[in-house]
Amino acid sequence: MPVFKINIKWQKERYKDVECNTDESPEKFKAVLFSLTGVPPSRQKVMMPGKILGDENYDGIKLKDGATVMLMGTADEIPPTEQAYVSTEEPATTNECTLRLPFGLVNLGNTCYMNAAIQLLYSIPEVRTALKIFSPPQSAMGLNSPESLVINMRLLFNSMDKAEQPVIPAVFVTCLRNVCPQFATRLSNEGEKGNDGSLLSMLGARFAQQDANECWVELMHALQRVQINPCTVTSLPEIFENTRSLGSWNLVERYFTGHLLCKLTCTETEEEATETRETFTQLSCFINQDVKFLHTGIRNGFEGTVTKHSASLGRNAVYKKTSVLTRLPAYLSIHFVRFFYKEDKHLNAKILKDVKFPLELDLFSFCSEALQKDLIPIREKMRQQADYEVHSFSKEQKTATSTKDSKCPNPAKNPELFEPYSLPDDVGSNNSGFYELMGVLSHQGRTSSSGHYVAWVKVEENWIKFDDDTVTCVTPEDILRLSGGGDWHCAYVLLYGPKRVLKSIPPIEPASSTVQMEVGQSVKDVHGGDRTD
Template sequence: MAITVSVKWGKKKFDDVKVDPAGSSDAFRATLEGLTGVPAAKQKLLCKKGWPGILKAGAPLSATSLSEGAVVTLVGTASKLAAASEKVVFVEDLPRSALASAGAALPPGLANGHNNICYMNATLQCIRAVPELCQAAREAAAGDLPPGAAAGVASALGHLFEEMAHKTEHDDVFPAGFLAAVRAAHPVFAEVAPNGIPRQQDSDEFQNALLGDLATALVKAPAAGPAPLAPPLRGSGRSANVVDSLLGLELDTTMTCDEAPDAEPPVRRTDTQLKLVCNIQGGGGSSTKVNFLSEGLRLAMEGSTEKRSEVLGRDALWTRKSRISRLPPYLCVQFMRFYWQAHTDAAPGAPAGSKFKIKRSVAFPANGLDMFDFCAPDLQKALTAARDKHAREEESRRAARDAAGASADGPAAKRAKEAELPSSSSSSSAAAAAAAAAAAASSADADDESALEAAVSASAEGSSSGTSSSSSSSPAAPEEGVALPSPYAMPAEFEGIYELFAVVSHAGPDAESGHYTGWVRQGKPGSGSDDWVNFDDETVSSCKTEHVLGLKGSGSDTGDIAYVVFYRAVK
């Protein structure tokens, strides 16, 4: 029965390559020759978990440990161009529905239609950038959902996302069905002003309502996504669902009485939520100045409050400290920019107060958001285990690179003939194995990345063959009982590092006025792409990371300021 493996060749990677583990390696080499153009006789194949050293020509694969999902490194130079496996289709011949997915056109915007729904449009563009959530909604819309308002919202969202999947920036998409479902489920979003125009709403309040509905309705993992779903959030009262699996956080909170720390026992609880809050303090008279996202997160997770002390028999000052015990694959953060202020001279029938805006500039990173310091000790242990393992692997790469450089003298042909990788019983050192692999790679005239990959693989083989080495890449398992991040849709061996991929911004003096826009990063997750798309209702335009980072705020009522930011786990 055939299995699928991934093949790395220089800077290219071929996924889902079929191979018969009971067949001959020659058949596998023939397949690779068709993919890459590297002649079978000149291929050098390495697989750290499949076989020691370089796979010998004609060796039966049944004698190896090649398994499903293994990564095979190919070293060699193509002597001919690989035959095209698919018919070449030119961009101008693509149907409009395929242009966006091919990157030849920008994705579609969402029309406002004088409904004051920019808050909804901006949020939906960001939610659509979470592929697992988008796919789950589309699949739910095509299947059977139980009756209820939440299911109606989820179904309407799935139909909307399905329509948008076949449109581009040149098409007008008006979310009429979804808007009707939301207003039926949440009448607050159907309110109109005295002039008859629909009221502007807070995008964060809309997001909370939407995610609550989706958490109720989307209880099955999408067919194309990872499975099973993450366990239910502790104390949430909800069963396992897609929303909690993707965005759910658990925080361990401890409250200590400052006035009776020895007599009053600490109060501990677990909080569950779908976002973190970045508190903002600044301006005249404030002792705390928040200039960066990390400072605002810490301010929200640590603080003081008044609470009754049973020991003292009165209200006392307590210190609160929260730490994350479960990290999600997608992290949402809301900047606390709006605050409520009552109107002391409000006329009868007029609003009792308004939400005013804090315009202070707060910077946030596009890459490398490190959540380690905000995690509970048990979760930090799990993240540390992954970080230590990756540090050892990096040390192994460095040693291999040094070994490859040291063996660079001498004719390439001679190095190729003399190179011989050790077997699993060899007592050669890891550095010697790395040098031999580097020499073999050089003889194949492969590019630097292929040679380095070979050296790293050989170094790992050598260090596991009876010779102790401080640069061993064997994983360090977390201690028993150590908490792990949510396993659903998480990168393997997650270190707690996130990258920015979507932003909802707001321009205007308060939450009930102004304008919301969405910003979504393009490119593969973890690639560090500098390309973004700005969604201003139906107007769609390209922009760069520098424009998005400029949303940190400048104190202006007219400029866009980040209100809700979305990060995804990458490392």
């Protein structure tokens, strides 16, 4: 049976040209009605030509384009978001949140994996802006095309921009399951329930929990279809103004793709080493008994051995593989490889090991010599800025003049005060090797197909926890506690963005000799240790 465009009548409302794909389960169409009207499927009575729509199929229903379908049922009242949070598992901490909290995404029955991934993507300014100016091709109109997922992501982001209550992502999750059928799998037991704390069940909680990193990867694959042609945009947003002369470009390739130079050396012969170039949109942190810090896990992925055929030996041989970064993307996601398949239990079990990660990440040591040379100018300027901030903080402490206004300006609000974060000839790259943590996707539970996923996002100077539609402020200390080691939330995906540096850094005022004499300190004591400036 084909796809029909029909009209929906519900109470005093009318919805025109709503697509109904009769090759799919009626539950998916009911999910669309839910997103339009707020009437949950369990309370929907859909009067179609021929009979009332059931849950299994469209047998006996005679649809045609332009047909009018009557929906009966009352809408659910959206539960209010929490504005205050006191953890029962941790001591209360003082945390002044200066933001009006945004609204979250309603859990539609084991959809926390998707909600968390969406919140991380939404936190990236370039993604939000690119989706607004993206012009999809005509071929994107199909329900199952990756472009349709991008279009629905744009609609979802628009709803999040204007939200005055928690957003119901019913249309997007339906599209996601159409484009990526692996997310449409159901619980093996009809009576089995998910344990992700959903407040709303769109389809009776019969859809299974999914892997949030797999969802993140699929969303990135869809965004690879976002091609920006500045010539077709009459008013290019300021964030992309410096790309107007570069012609058409791809969002993921520009802002999320890094480059590696990989070297293979045979350990059993003297044959010449071979070099290959690879790209990535995500780094992996491999966890074993020796990995206690993020850097070590990343290093494990850059150094190792592989077995492959040796032409000189005429058989398989062991090769040492080493990789260095030749391009750093502006935005870097890192996947903690925490799950492994247990054959005896037929499930993806979780590695709970505590692996520390920093709020500020430096990848300089992982870069090639040529790239390191390009990174040095901005790194030197960042050192100067750090010295100035330390000096200013010390001065404020002595004079008791510390105020909020003395803090470094916000790059999002004052972009003109900051250096670009990209190399001059490579828009979308990172020009320093320094990253700041801007988001964490965490998992609580013992397997990837169970438990609960949450997003933790830095908005301006505040950290916000998005537990579906429960949105609360947290502290940087709360973020660092996501390193694992128990049944509390464990970081599963980290999202780092470029660290920014001011264009103009005030000179450090020389210390007053009078003050030094009064307090009886030498220049060495004032600056600390043996350092000389």
